[in-house]
Amino acid sequence: MRLYLLARNPTDSVTDGFLPAARRLGLDVTVLTDQPGAHRRRAPEPETLGCDVRDFRAVIGRISAHRRPDAVFTNSDHLQTQAALAADYFGLPAKSWRAAHATKDKAEMRRRLAAAGADPVRAAELPPGADPAALDVPYPCVVKPREGVASEDVVLAADPAELVRRVAEIRARRPGEALVVEEFLEGELYTLETLGDGRVRHLLGGFHTELSPPPHFVEERMSYVPAHPAPVTAQVLGQLDALGVGFGACHTEFTVSAGRARVVEVNYRAIGDQCDLLLARLLGIPLFAHILRTHLGEPLPADLGAHTDGRARLSYPCARTAGTLTAAPGPADLVVDGVELAYRPLRAVGERHGLHRTNRDFLGVARGIGTDQRRVDRVVADFLAAQRWEITP
Missing domain, CATH: 3.40.50.20 (Rossmann fold)
Known part of the structure; x- marks a missing residue:
């Protein structure tokens, strides 16, 4: 085949x-x-x-x-x-091409959810050349490329003057691209990972995401959440249903405030940045094979046999300045205090990079798996604290 x-x-x-x-x-x-x-x-x-x-x-x-x-x-x-x-x-x-398009195009996603009455978010599409000062949006607001990925050029604007400035900066890097300006969604940031075959949909848990300080949104640490509260999950799944999402893997980011779940974006694929590799190991299932089988037309089993007692953390040391990486740790696989720890470099010594304020600033990724979240967090933090990265301007 x-x-x-x-x-x-x-x-x-x-x-x-x-x-x-x-x-x-x-x-x-x-x-x-x-x-x-x-x-x-x-x-x-x-x-x-x-x-x-x-x-x-x-x-x-x-x-x-x-x-x-x-x-x-x-x-x-x-x-x-x-x-x-x-x-x-x-x-x-x-997958439905309509659902794939509606999740990729952030303006269309907002329109589809609003039309379905699925927790509408105040948002406006900003075509190339349009004046952001003319938009009727609440502040603070978030401006992002309409079809962007990985928090690239996603930035918070506190007032109209800052919005105009931020839009000009993004347009200088992305001439001719449409943008979306939308209300800032308060609350903690989480993900929901799902896998479906069009008939059944399995919930694989998700992550609690810790971001860099505003105005940027770089994902610096992620902790595994075996299951979100049932009302939160129901709200997120309702919004996915409104978008027609249900086949294959999907990685959904959402905020939760006072029990209200609001979708930030839907990535109609498996989660990346090595979270998918960790998820397969943590759950003890052939995750990647299951995803491929759905695209071969094979039904998913009613029970994936996933382990639900594991705990995990991913941390991404980030470059804070532009320059050449002149010193960095190599890959490592350790077991510390019962925690499986893996570190993988994401940038080679000698490479020169600018500062992007996205996951392109990641220098490496540390993955910890165990049964106690506090212990996993401590082992990962201690490992990273003992390492050294040097960037020469």
Whole structure:
């Protein structure tokens, strides 16, 4: 059976999660990507073909001229609609392209939720060149790219003057892109991870996310939450239903304040930044294989057999300045006080980077798994405190 996997830049989710799972399932994998060289260097085994994966017509043509597909899949934020359209063209199991589009386009997501009466958020779309000072929005507000990812150019504005300034800064980096300005959602930030086959939907728990200080929203630490309160989960699932989300993996971010759950964004894919690798290990299930099986048309089991007694934490040491990384710890796998701890560098010594205020500033990731949250938190914090990163301007 042949799996076409659409991708842009290489990610840990694909290289360390989906490709090994596909091998274990005995699938022949063809990677379609607009960055074939980078993928061949990172994972030389699968067949890799160049393709303008942002264009669903190019994807369909490349597949049609190659070999018959049994599944078309992507874990990329940027490519969900293209993969859904291509899979549907070949008569294969797929996410609804309408749902994929509605979750990727943040303005459309707000319109769809408002039309359904599913906890509407005051928001306005800002086309290129439009004057942000003319918007009727509450303050503080959040401005973000309409189709952005990973908190890139997502920033808080306290008043109209700051909104005008922030929009100008983003437009200088993203000329011609539409933006969204919406009310700031108060409360703690959480995620809900789901996996469905269009018939059943499994809840995989979620994470409590700790962010950098405003005005930016960099995810610095995440603690696993086995289950959110039932009323909170029901509110989030109701909003996903309004968007038509229910097939494959989905990573939903939401705030909770006084018991009210409000969706920040819906990423119609598995959670990234190595949280998915941790989740598979923590739950003790073949998570990546389950996701691929749904796209092959196989039903999910009624019970995934997931362990629910584990606790986990991820911490991301971040660069605070631009420059060249001149000293950093290497990878580590340890067991400390009963806690499994893994550290992986995300930036190589000698690399020079700007300061992005996003997950592109991550220097590494420390993952801790155990049975007691306080112990897991302590072990991860102690490990990171003993390490040293140096950045030379």
